[in-house]
Amino acid sequence: MNNISKIIKERPLLFDGAMGTSIINFGLTADDYHGHINCNDYLSISRPDVITSIHEAYLESGCDIIETNSFGSNPLSFSEFGIADKAFETAKAAAMTAKKAALKFSTDSKPRFVSGSVGPGTKLPTLLQSDFDTLYNSYLIHFSALIEGGVDLFQIETCQDLLQIKSALAACYDAMKKYRCDLPVIVQVTVEKNGKMLLGTTLETVVTALSGFDLFALGLNCGTGPEGMYESIKTLKKISPFPVSVLPNAGFPELINGKLQYSLSAEKFGEHIGFFVKDLGVEIVGGCCGTTPEHIRSAYGNINDFKMMAQKYPLAGSAVCSTFAVSELDVELKPLIIGERANATGSKEFREALLSGDTDGMMDIISSQQSEGSHIIDLSVGYAGRNELEDMAQLVKLINRDVPTPLCIDSTDPQTIETALKCYGGKALINSINFEDGGVKAEKILTLAKKYGAAVIGLTIDETGLAETVERKMEVAERLINSVLKAGLHRSDLLIDTLTFTLGSGDPKYFNAAVESFKAVKKIKELYPDVFTVLGVSNCSYGLKPKARKVLNSVYLFHAVKWGLDASIFHAGKVVSLDCVESSAKKICEDLIFNRRSDGYDPLHELINYFENDKLQDEKSSAAASLDPSEKLFSHVIEGKTKGLEETVSELLETTEPLEIINNILLSAMKQVGVRFQNGTTQLPFVLKSAEVVKKACSIVEPHIKSGEVNKKGTIVLATVKGDIHDIGKNLVDIILSNNGYTVHNIGTDRSAAEIAAAVDKIRPDAVGLSALLVKSALEMKNVAQFLSSNGMEIPLICGGAALTNDFVEKEVSPLNRKSAYYANDAFEAMNILEKLKNG
């Protein structure tokens, strides 16, 4: 067993700091790169002495592990420099260089290790910039070279795309198999300011997607300094089954005394690292961009004598996920719904779109199931005469990129399933496996589920056919569970379908089909509570007329859930809520389901007759249209929809005071939009759509307000400072503030301090908002503060812009202003500040 795995139980592990930003200090020229300028990896071949001295500097500062200078050493990344063929030797050289340095410093009491660094490259497969196989082949060379060079562990780092991570992991494990070694593997993702990865992936999603892999650690690197990582670390600590590794940047690149530097001092950096380890329980730390041996020395000093407490790791949860979001399998309000409208054989609409090549149409059907309440979306494209592999790949790639609802791959062909899995970064569900052929295909599919990280639906079918009795169903169920465990998956990765043969056949053999299924569901939940149960709702009514099917399906589902069913495969149009079913129809269905018959009473005949005679009224149409106008207006704002807005507002004006409409409905809806933006549920363009609705609605309402009545939350003067002509940022703030009840005086761009002061004097606002894009123009804000102060003006400043930081505003602008200056990252933060100022 690798030493590292032992050490991490006793004390934290310390990585080194930045390689790239250290290389800059050597003032290398194009010759040093043999002409391949910008390819820092290549220095492992052309100037290994430089790399060695960087390694040694870090080893001297006390780190346990150094990373190889091989971040981009694979053929794909190297092809951008025209040296794809040199990738292997470069990666190997990087590993050997690091290994030599590590061995020089390694002692029995403090062994030093080498981590093979593998970066993400520049192509994101989820955005179709590359594909799984291309990345895999490139990574296979990368990992093989590192193994040959003697690394002790791997770091798949700075990741931004789940699908890229999976291609790297596949190559990593295959390379290790080839060389017969078993090294620890760390995966690190980069999280943006909003707490999500570049493509919008949350950490919960990352953990779900990767929890099936045997990782040594899962963590973060790059992106922000340590301050930006606290929330993410706390999240990982709460949900991740793996130890956490954290390698922050040395803050952000900032303007300090006129020079661009990474802002965080070694001392502060070390303090944060100390806090991560001692207070948050982080097991592995180090530094990324901008960190130096001093930073690592400081980190070392802060964690040196710390003995790790025994850590409890949460068990891998039971969930599937897309690129963007997680669907827990254990939903509170059962059943979990697997939408089945994207089915070439089962849905006429979908089939027609498929056959006519209408990709947009297919994607619409797929995405619309989310608003119908589906937690997972089933996709089945197999159709006679078509190439299932091609159809599957094309659609799954788009689904991976665009659809937040997790995917269920509906196919029994291992090749098709593997094709789909290679296009999907999240954790998919596979529908399905069974033992019809003795288990040959099942084993293949389970191996794929383990390799790519997926959950599986298993049917209670074996060599003798569909299991009909509880006993037989349980037999197959247990066989399914054993196969799943044997493949290295968890019980919670399995959903068992206890299959109900149609009750519409009239065949006495199947009178108890539903009962036996329900009993099996109950038994499974009793004996194996962490295994899930699923049933395909429409199966029970196959052969009957649509109206009859709808009602029977609905009653069947209702009872299945009562017997313990977790999930069901569902077509929203083929099931209704029981309130919409007439009680006499319900009774007939229940008699059929539970086999309650007698001489002269056959519930199946009764059911057929009931719907033949058409005395059934259509079920009550859904209550969609009966929202009252104030609710309608509220949802116009939330959804950003202007269609029908005028009618809704006019209707509302008949019963409600204009000011009430503005304050209680429009502004409070807009406030909710702001909350959703700040917690990442919605994006800026949609916030703007909502603001448009508010603006439009206000313009209809305002003429009805009696003069003198308008009350605004506050007044602000907005300006972009002198020398700067950028207005988009300032105008966005204007839009948001104006449509949240503030009066905004937007005096434009390139405004001098004197012009701003004149506006303050005239308007007497509650605050002044200053915007600037460039560093040079940000400095102008200091002049504005100074000017206002020396003219006796007491007015708070709110400052925003790309080049600004909290520190700059707090330390360099605020002291010059009589009423302080505050940094706002966006319009909503500006609003929060305005509210705080108002409340004193």
Next chain:
Amino acid sequence: MDNGLNLFENIQFSDILAHLNKGVLFRSRWQLSVSEGEKELERILEEYHTGQLVIKGVCKIITNEKKGYFAVTVGSSGHEKALEIYKMDRYFDYFLFNGLLSELAEAAAEWIDQFIRLELGIDKSSRISPGYPLWPDITDQEKLLKMLTAEKIGISLTEAYQLVPEHSITGMVVENKNLEKIKLNG
């Protein structure tokens, strides 16, 4: 053309579109999914007659140094149109249109970069602009614009060395093996 200027008074819009980086536009600037982005791009291009924008460029190629200096601009009419949209209270469209202008400028820079590379016969090159790490002195913008007589395509500077109109890009294209920190003389 040795040491001469190439002036482009109206770069073909379809050429610019060919260099448009949709990935950055949709995901980074617009924060939309790619399929949402494609729909909105089509609509914005049509609804606001974006194809009528006059995109200009100028470059100076110094053959013996294997370097080319350039300036491109989407022009002030783009920004004016953006403000019109803003005044119509079409915030969503304003936001999208503005992001598109920035990416059109980038695409124009890509286009002229390609032109320079073809003229110089180089294929591995870098494009650097003043104010970035390899060309730290932003005041060089003034010298650069003068060298290019960029006023001919309507580009000037604010006193903070910001380019006017804002959707303009200046810089230098150089072969990778000649890449080093840049400082303009005179």
